[in-house]
Amino acid sequence: xxxxxxxxxxxxxxxxxxxxxxxxxxxxxxxxxxxxxxxxxxxxxxxxxxxxxxxxxxxxxxxxxxxxxxxxxxxxxxxxxxxxxxxxxxxxxxxxxxxxxxxxxxxxxxxxxxxxxxxxxxxxxxxxxxxxxxxxxxxxxxxxxxxxxxxxxxxxxxxxxxxxxxxxxxxxxxxxxxxxxxxxxxxxxxxxxxxxxxxxxxxxxxxxxxxxxxxxxxxxxxxxxxxxxxxxxxxxxxxxxxxxxxxxxxxxxxxxxxxxxxxxxxxxxxxxxxxxxxxxxxxxxxxxxxxxxxxxxxxxxxxxxxxxxxxxxx
Numbered sequence: 001x002x003x004x005x006x007x008x009x010x011x012x013x014x015x016x017x018x019x020x021x022x023x024x025x026x027x028x029x030x031x032x033x034x035x036x037x038x039x040x041x042x043x044x045x046x047x048x049x050x051x052x053x054x055x056x057x058x059x060x061x062x063x064x065x066x067x068x069x070x071x072x073x074x075x076x077x078x079x080x081x082x083x084x085x086x087x088x089x090x091x092x093x094x095x096x097x098x099x100x101x102x103x104x105x106x107x108x109x110x111x112x113x114x115x116x117x118x119x120x121x122x123x124x125x126x127x128x129x130x131x132x133x134x135x136x137x138x139x140x141x142x143x144x145x146x147x148x149x150x151x152x153x154x155x156x157x158x159x160x161x162x163x164x165x166x167x168x169x170x171x172x173x174x175x176x177x178x179x180x181x182x183x184x185x186x187x188x189x190x191x192x193x194x195x196x197x198x199x200x201x202x203x204x205x206x207x208x209x210x211x212x213x214x215x216x217x218x219x220x221x222x223x224x225x226x227x228x229x230x231x232x233x234x235x236x237x238x239x240x241x242x243x244x245x246x247x248x249x250x251x252x253x254x255x256x257x258x259x260x261x262x263x264x265x266x267x268x269x270x271x272x273x274x275x276x277x278x279x280x281x282x283x284x285x286x287x288x289x290x291x292x293x294x295x296x297x298x299x300x301x302x303x304x305x306x307x308x309x310x311x312x313x314x
Contacts, residue, residue, distance in 0.1 A: 005052055006249065013069060013084075014059045019248035020084045022048035023194045024215040026133065031211045033164060039128065039192045041215065054091070080244050081132040082115060085192065094121035098181055106175040112167055116192075117180070124187035129167045132247070133159065133195040134280075136221045136299060138306050140203045144211060147197060150221075150278035150299050152306045160211070163191050198299055201230040220298035223305060224272050231261065232283055232295050238264040239282045239292070250282045250294040258284050258292055268300055276302045 005022070009015045022044055029038040058065055065087060072083045082100070089095045098117040103110055116128040135147035135156045144157035170176035171186035180186065197212070198219040208214075220230050237258035241250060252258065259267065264281070271279060278301045284292040 005048065005055070008056060009059045010251070011059050011062045011065075012245065012248070012251075013065050014055060014062050015248035015251065016080075017058070017065065017084050017088060018048065018055050020081060020194070021051060021088055023247075024217060025213055026193050026195055026197070026216050027160075027191065028211055028213045034191070034211065037164065037168060037189065037191060039190045041213070051088075075243065077243050077246055078130075078132055081194075081247070082130050085116065085128070085130055089116070089118055095119070098125065098184060102179060104170050104173070104176050104179040111173070111175055112170050114170060114176075114179070115167075117184070117186075125184055127168070127171055127186055127189040128192045129163050129189070130192045131159070131163065131195075133193065134198065134246070134299075135195070136198045136278075136301070137200065137203075140200065142209045144209060147209075148306060150280075150301065160193075163193070196297070201227050201298065220296065221278075222298065222300055223303055224268055224300050226303055229261065229264075229281075229300070230296070230298065233285060236283050236285045236295060237292065239284050240267075240279060241282055246280060250284065250292075250297075252284060252292040254286075254290040254292070256292055272302050276304075276307055278302075278305070 006015060006018060009018055024041050025038060025044070027034050027038050029035065029040040068087050069080070069083055072079070074080055074083070086097065086100055090097055096119040098119060099114060100116055102114040102117060104112050104114065114127050115130045118126055118128075120126050133154075133156070134150065135154075136150055137146050138148050139146050144160065145155060147156035148154065168189040168191060171180075171189055177186075194217075196217045196219050198221040201220040201222040222229060237260060239250065239252060239256070239258050268279065271277075278299045280297065280299050282294050283296040283298075285295045287293050
């Protein structure tokens with residue numbers, strides 16, 4: 001990720017757009033199951049570099065992006081992520097979007113959907129399966145199955161199995177081919193998967209998980225009242241941000257409401273007295289210009305996490 005570019009962008013939606021383009025993949029594209037099936041970091045970095053002027057102009061006049069997002073209202077981070085991808089590719093001169101969220105049906109049953117179909121610079125018809133995921137390592141083992149969603153209803157190995165063994169193979173099925181627009185033949189299918197993996201605050205982060213990129217974005221997690229929050233600096237403060245603000249590194253204006261550790265603990269006590277939902281925290285530090293910038297992020301979960309629940313793909 002080109003942090004130098006992110007430092008020049010201030011509009012939150014434009015920062016998210018830059019993050020979507022340039023953030024590292026969760027997956028290692030050279031791993032045998034993923035070879036030739038993952039949108040790799042080198043391509044994304046080149047795209048980000050090529051779109052620098054466009055992003056900076058958009059940062060100065062973000063109305064087109066704001067209107068595009070407003071026309072696709074959602075509370076789901078995955079849908080917001082897809083909206084930003086569509087905006088990016090629809091403003092790329094060498095890309096022509098053919099369909100988005102195109103359902104594949106076999107008689108009355110829905111088999112899946114093509115997240116994104118587009119014709120690329122080489123005139124190839126490409127299917128992208130897009131996902132942004134946040135997983136916590138529930139036990140200190142270097143295996144994909146150890147990473148589960150904060151709500152415990154999602155698991156990394158099951159998600160990837162679904163993507164690579166089902167979603168990316170839709171175009172090879174009869175129903176998948178019949179669902180394509182007229183006269184369109186699929187040339188390739190790729191996974192576009194980004195996000196963060198969170199490691200227990202008191203455990204060493206073993207990031208050598210098979211199939212996972214060494215460059216993946218990291219955070220921490222802790223159990224409320226059982227673990228001490230891993231504060232980077234005594235000068236830092238804390239913020240809780242809405243779900244759609246979880247992509248790009250947080251940046252808040254100088255007068256933004258941020259919390260001391262004491263205020264944060266009071267807020268967490270109140271939250272966990274009535275809820276078992278995990279809370280994502282942003283540790284913020286003042287920059288030289290006075291604004292607040294993210295220096296770490298992590299989930300605080302309830303004392304009994306992971307709550308016994310049926311873990312399944314969704």
